[in-house]
Amino acid sequence: MTSQNQSRVRDICREHGSDPVRLLDIARAVQSEFRGISQQSIDTIAAAVRMPRITVEACVSFYSFLSVEQQGEITIRLCDDVPDRLAGYANVRDAFVEALGIPLGGTTPDGRFTLERTACIGLSDQAPAALVNEVPVTNLSSDRAREIVASLKQHGDPRRLVRKLGDGNNANSLIQSMVRNNLQFPGEILFSPYNRGEAIRKAVAMSPAEVIRAVKTARLRGRGGAGFPTGMKWEFAREVEADRKFVICNADEGEPGTFKDRVLLTERADRVFAGMTIAAYALGAGEGILYLRAEYAYLLPFLEQRLQRRRDEDLLGESIAGKQGFDFDIRIQVGAGAYVCGEETALINSLEGIRGDPRDRPPFPASKGFRASPTVVNNVETLCCVTRILEEGPATFCEFGTPQSAGTKLLSISGDCRLPGIYEVPFGLPLREVLELAGGETASAVQVGGPSGKLVGPADFDRRICFDDLATGGALVVFGPERDLLSIVSAYTEFFIEEGCGHCTPCRAGMPVMLDLLERVRDGRGEAADLDTLRELGNTIRRTSRCGLGQTAPNPILSSLERLPSEYESRTGDADAGLTRSFDLDAALVAAQAVPGRASSHL
Amino acid sequence: MSESFSFYIDGVPVEAQPGMTILEAAQGAGIWIPRLCWHEELEPFGGCRVCTVKANGRPCSACTQPAAPDLVVENDTPQLREWRRALVELLFAEGNHFCMSCEKSGNCELQALAYRLGIAAPRFEPHWKPREVDASHPDVLIDRNRCILCARCVRASRDLDGKTVFGFTGRGPDRRIAVNSTARLADTDLDVTDAAMDVCPVGALVRKREGFTVPIGSRRFDDAPIGSDIEAGGAAEPVRQEE
Numbered sequence: 001m002t003s004q005n006q007s008r009v010r011d012i013c014r015e016h017g018s019d020p021v022r023l024l025d026i027a028r029a030v031q032s033e034f035r036g037i038s039q040q041s042i043d044t045i046a047a048a049v050r051m052p053r054i055t056v057e058a059c060v061s062f063y064s065f066l067s068v069e070q071q072g073e074i075t076i077r078l079c080d081d082v083p084d085r086l087a088g089y090a091n092v093r094d095a096f097v098e099a100l101g102i103p104l105g106g107t108t109p110d111g112r113f114t115l116e117r118t119a120c121i122g123l124s125d126q127a128p129a130a131l132v133n134e135v136p137v138t139n140l141s142s143d144r145a146r147e148i149v150a151s152l153k154q155h156g157d158p159r160r161l162v163r164k165l166g167d168g169n170n171a172n173s174l175i176q177s178m179v180r181n182n183l184q185f186p187g188e189i190l191f192s193p194y195n196r197g198e199a200i201r202k203a204v205a206m207s208p209a210e211v212i213r214a215v216k217t218a219r220l221r222g223r224g225g226a227g228f229p230t231g232m233k234w235e236f237a238r239e240v241e242a243d244r245k246f247v248i249c250n251a252d253e254g255e256p257g258t259f260k261d262r263v264l265l266t267e268r269a270d271r272v273f274a275g276m277t278i279a280a281y282a283l284g285a286g287e288g289i290l291y292l293r294a295e296y297a298y299l300l301p302f303l304e305q306r307l308q309r310r311r312d313e314d315l316l317g318e319s320i321a322g323k324q325g326f327d328f329d330i331r332i333q334v335g336a337g338a339y340v341c342g343e344e345t346a347l348i349n350s351l352e353g354i355r356g357d358p359r360d361r362p363p364f365p366a367s368k369g370f371r372a373s374p375t376v377v378n379n380v381e382t383l384c385c386v387t388r389i390l391e392e393g394p395a396t397f398c399e400f401g402t403p404q405s406a407g408t409k410l411l412s413i414s415g416d417c418r419l420p421g422i423y424e425v426p427f428g429l430p431l432r433e434v435l436e437l438a439g440g441e442t443a444s445a446v447q448v449g450g451p452s453g454k455l456v457g458p459a460d461f462d463r464r465i466c467f468d469d470l471a472t473g474g475a476l477v478v479f480g481p482e483r484d485l486l487s488i489v490s491a492y493t494e495f496f497i498e499e500g501c502g503h504c505t506p507c508r509a510g511m512p513v514m515l516d517l518l519e520r521v522r523d524g525r526g527e528a529a530d531l532d533t534l535r536e537l538g539n540t541i542r543r544t545s546r547c548g549l550g551q552t553a554p555n556p557i558l559s560s561l562e563r564l565p566s567e568y569e570s571r572t573g574d575a576d577a578g579l580t581r582s583f584d585l586d587a588a589l590v591a592a593q594a595v596p597g598r599a600s601s602h603l
Numbered sequence: 604m605s606e607s608f609s610f611y612i613d614g615v616p617v618e619a620q621p622g623m624t625i626l627e628a629a630q631g632a633g634i635w636i637p638r639l640c641w642h643e644e645l646e647p648f649g650g651c652r653v654c655t656v657k658a659n660g661r662p663c664s665a666c667t668q669p670a671a672p673d674l675v676v677e678n679d680t681p682q683l684r685e686w687r688r689a690l691v692e693l694l695f696a697e698g699n700h701f702c703m704s705c706e707k708s709g710n711c712e713l714q715a716l717a718y719r720l721g722i723a724a725p726r727f728e729p730h731w732k733p734r735e736v737d738a739s740h741p742d743v744l745i746d747r748n749r750c751i752l753c754a755r756c757v758r759a760s761r762d763l764d765g766k767t768v769f770g771f772t773g774r775g776p777d778r779r780i781a782v783n784s785t786a787r788l789a790d791t792d793l794d795v796t797d798a799a800m801d802v803c804p805v806g807a808l809v810r811k812r813e814g815f816t817v818p819i820g821s822r823r824f825d826d827a828p829i830g831s832d833i834e835a836g837g838a839a840e841p842v843r844q845e846e
Contacts, residue, residue: 039785054770054783061772338774355771360649360667502752502771502778504650505690509697512776513727537727540689543662544652 004034006044013048020049021371023059023353027066028294028336035114036070055354062355062501064118064337065294072107072114074152076100077131081120081256082447082491083414083477084127088141092128093117095142099149112156113149119339119495120256121295124414124477125182125421132158134297136179169266174302181263185437187408187424188400189388190381196270197315199390203278204323211282212238215386218394219406224250224342224379225449225473226548227405230386233376236366238283240374245285247276247328248370248377250347252293254339255450256495257475260410261380263422265292265299268384269306273330275383277320278390279376280328288330289370291347294337303332339499340549344377345369346501357501358547381410381474401427405466409474413438415447416480431470432461440478445485445564450475451492452552454559455485485567486522489556493518496553506541507550514538514557525581526572535561610674612656619670626654626665629678635830636678637687637720639694639712640753641666642802644763648754651694653687653716662686688720696727697776698734699748700805706814707806709822713751714805715829734779739789742811743800750780750807756799763798766791780807 012029016022026045030037037045037060046053060066076096080089097103100113107114123129126138135158137148148161165171166180183191203211216231237245249272253261264272276288292300307330310316318327333351335341341350345359348370369375378386385407389397398406405427411434414420418439425434431448435441445457448465449472456463456470463470479485493515502508517534520526538554538561545551561568573581593599609616612625612634619628624647629636639651647666654665657677665678677683694700694713702708734747752771757780760768768791772781784790793799795810803809819825 043785052767052770052783054767054772054781057781058770058772062774340774355774360647360664362669497775500775502773502775505652505693505697505751508752508776508778509693509730510689512730513693513696516728516730533726536685537689540686544655544686544690546649546652546664 004030004036004038004041006040008033009041009044010048013045018048018050020051021351021353023049023051023056024063024333024336024350027056027060027063028334031066034070035073035075036067038070039068042068058355059353062338063335066336070107070111072112074112074133074156074158075114075116076148077116077118077121078104079119079121079123079127079129079131080117081124081127081495082488083124083257083420084129085491086415086479086483087127089128091142092130092140092145095145096149099146113152118337119499120254120258122253122259122262122293123179124257124259124412124475126180127414131295132161135159135161136177136298137161138178138180169302172302174305175266175299177298179262179266181267182421183263183267184413184419184421185423185425187410187426189397189408190264190268190271190384190410190424192388194268194271195391196274197313197321199274199387200277200281200315200321202390203281204321204326208238208282208284211278211390214389214394215282218385218389218397220382220385220389220397221405221467222379223381223385223409223473225255225452225471227467227471230378230382233366233378234279234282236364237285237374237376240367242374244287244371244373245283246370246373246375247279247283247285247288248344248347248351248375249276249288249290249380249383250342250344250377251296251380252291252335252342252347253380254293254342254499255452255473255475256492257412257414257447257450257477258473259412259414260422260474262296262299264380264384264410265296265303269303270310271384271387272380273307273310274315275378275386276330277316277328278386279378279383281320281323281326283374283376285376286328288328289351290330290332291341291351292332292334293341294335297334300332300334307332339495340501340547343548346547347377348375355501357503358549360546402464402466402468404468409465409472411465411472411474411476413440413476413478415476415478416440416443416483417478425465427466428464430462430464431456434465434476435461435478438476438478442480443478444481444483445479447475447477447479447488447492447556448472450477451495451556452548453555455489455556455563456559457564460563485560485564486518486571489560490515490518490522492556493553496549496556500549500553501547504544504546504550506544507546507553510537510541511553514541514554518557520582521568521571524571524573525584526568527581528569528572530582531561531568531572534558608670608672610670610672610676612676612678613680617670623670624666625656625658625668625670625674625676628670629665630833633834633836634678635833636665637716637830638666639691639716639751639804640755642755642758644798645755645758645802646762648758651690651751651753653690655683655686655690657683684720688722691717691720692722692726694751695722695725696729697731698751699729699731705749705806706809707749709819709825710817711806711824712804712829715824718824719828719830730776737782737788739787740793741789742795743788743793744809744811745780745782745788746807746809747779749805751805752778752780753804755802755804756780756808759802760793760797760799766793766797766799768793768797768799
């Protein structure tokens with residue numbers, strides 16, 4: 001174990017202005033340089049940024065990509081999300097374990113490798129996938145796993161694992177990734193040709209109020225899943241008097257099965273930044289931050305270069321597009337592995353350098369957000385829509401979709417289908433047609449909106465993708481008839497347990513109880529009464545949890561109980577048979593047998 | 604101060620000042636809303652969710668939700684009673700609360716709440732994992748097995764004592780109360796006279812050498828159930844419990 005050079009840690013703090021708000025950047029830098037943040041480093045950081053050490057430790061212990069233990073020079077993070085499991089994750093994992101000679105979670109004695117599992121890394125359409133330090137490797141097999149380990153042992157450079165570059169900007173010299181866009185169905189709005197600067201020039205020719213009116217006329221609703229009207233959000237923040245206002249782009253897409261923002265950031269980054277700039281103009285904000293999930297850190301140099309190009313072209317900085325007094329710039333904050341930070345108030349806490357626990361609302365970010373200032377947080381896709389609305393006008397935008405759900409929706413489709421990837425479809429398309437497009441006609445169930453959404457069966461396939469029917473942030477995971485749906489429900493439930501912040505009782509203490517009951521049913525030890533308990537407790541968690549994560553954490557169980565009840569009822573058996581299935585006689589006798597030291601005989 | 608206003612709790616009009624939460628206004632009107640993490644001297648935390656009410660039909664924590672003119676609040680309904688019961692039962696499933704051997708028994712707000720909500724036996728399978736006990740401090744013991752993560756000590760130490768002795772590490776079910784040193788409470792500047800020592804609702808943060816100075820039978824909740832002082836129109840609960 002290498003000792004961490006404390007004067008270097010102090011230098012890292014100084015490079016970030018010893019600013020407590022930059023704690024996440026400091027922690028990431030120390031982690032990356034020393035492969036861990038030792039107790040001593042926590043002390044050093046705390047002293048440098050003048051914060052109690054417990055505040056630093058609280059933050060470090062919160063994020064999956066930060067660790068107090070020393071990790072290897074190369075950390076291999078295997079994504080074990082459901083699409084990866086469907087595509088052979090277990091074999092890949094076993095091959096890595098064998099080739100490295102360490103268990104999952106272990107570090108090799110020579111300090112070269114750490115092997116970990118991780119939640120969805122946004123590559124469900126090319127699963128199984130993994131991150132080697134920041135380098136994504138896709139379509140893994142056990143052979144490929146052995147090759148990766150052999151070549152890393154030889155040269156130690158994750159970048160040299162990339163042999164064939166992906167399509168589009170994945171091949172850009174600043175990305176150089178094997179990731180593929182899999183843009184199966186590009187639509188008219190998000191992936192239409194783009195003329196850099198056009199939307200901003202049109203926006204600054206209007207008044208801020210007119211810009212907000214255009215967004216409202218387009219009936220744009222947030223694309224992250226909740227569907228809040230974007231124009232209204234902007235108006236709230238505009239109406240608050242404040243010296244500073246902030247525009248934040250939420251690029252922390254962590255909903256398992258979602259990868260649409262990855263493709264937008266790769267292929268339409270300028271549209272995202274333009275959307276942020278237009279939002280800033282509309283509400284009078286001077287500063288913008290794009291919160292990029294740690295899993296997409298490989299895109300950072302490319303995105304920074306795009307920002308610089310915009311500055312050079314007067315699309316960022318002072319007097320943007322020649323508009324006197326319109327000054328705005330954007331910085332990128334990289335996260336550190338926490339699904340809950342996709343929740344906007346958790347994201348704001350994370351930006352402020354503290355744990356990503358969600359905040360109480362009210363106050364809402366529009367009145368009191370980042371650094372207690374009015375803040376608008378918008379999804380990547382929402383901001384792309386904004387840019388398009390300014391380019392073509394609200395009327396063109398509304399030609400697509402339904403009255404309640406205008407425009408198009410970007411879907412990330414994975415699982416048991418022939419053409420996994422990205423689909424831009426008009427709102428209102430029936431799920432059945434989506435499945436036909438993706439080659440998933442034989443599906444027996446679809447997880448719509450990721451685990452926080454709904455698991456639906458064939459009876460729901462004629463329902464429509466839109467806010468007032470099957471609402472979704474965009475993830476569709478398709479399951480064929482041979483899949484064991486309850487094992488999928490179980491995996492998603494484990495995901496929520498692991499990713500919850502632990503602030504409030506229902507989610508923290510309730511979800512493990514839900515999982516226990518589910519496992520009992522899966523094992524054939526469940527009773528009909530357990531299903532009632534699952535429904536009641538699930539509903540309590542849904543209604544009493546503090547944030548969106550807790551309020552949706554029971555959804556995999558609740559929605560499958562509602563839409564696919566036979567999956568459960570076929571395993572709980574006949575309630576009238578007079579058997580208490582959950583009672584395990586052998587287990588109950590263990591203590592009694594230990595006293596005489598011999599087994600009792602029983603029938 | 605701006606104008607006071609009124610709103611409704613279970614149909615009863617309640618007076619409130621601007622800036623008050625639902626829980627504070629209820630308290631002033633002699634209406635008890637069950638709660639655990641709330642403490643009158645501390646900023647609300649919204650963690651235990653036991654004070655969940657419905658405001659205009661939407662569930663929210665009464666300790667964080669501002670009262671508003673004409674708001675219609677449901678408090679004592681069968682559904683809310685059931686939700687609160689489940690939350691308290693979950694805390695008993697999460698941590699190993701062995702009342703019979705706990706010095707806090709009779710003064711414990713969790714225990715008292717369980718009695719008042721009619722919890723007689725466990726409904727959920729326990730999830731007890733052994734958690735660390737820290738007896739390093741000469742005058743104070745932390746038993747994390749009994750901690751309900753209410754953050755009262757965190758807030759009191761930070762905001763009343765100006766010390767930040769406590770904080771949280773980990774997340775989800777692994778979230779734990781932690782101290783402002785590499786490992787031990789003894790290495791922090793906690794003093795037994797700190798305000799943080801008086802706020803723990805359970806037996807997680809206790810003074811050493813004070814066992815049974817007040818006998819069972821004469822303790823805080825032995826005669827009157829939790830909340831009855833508020834319902835009797837009294838002010839908030841006393842801070843120091845054993846005096």
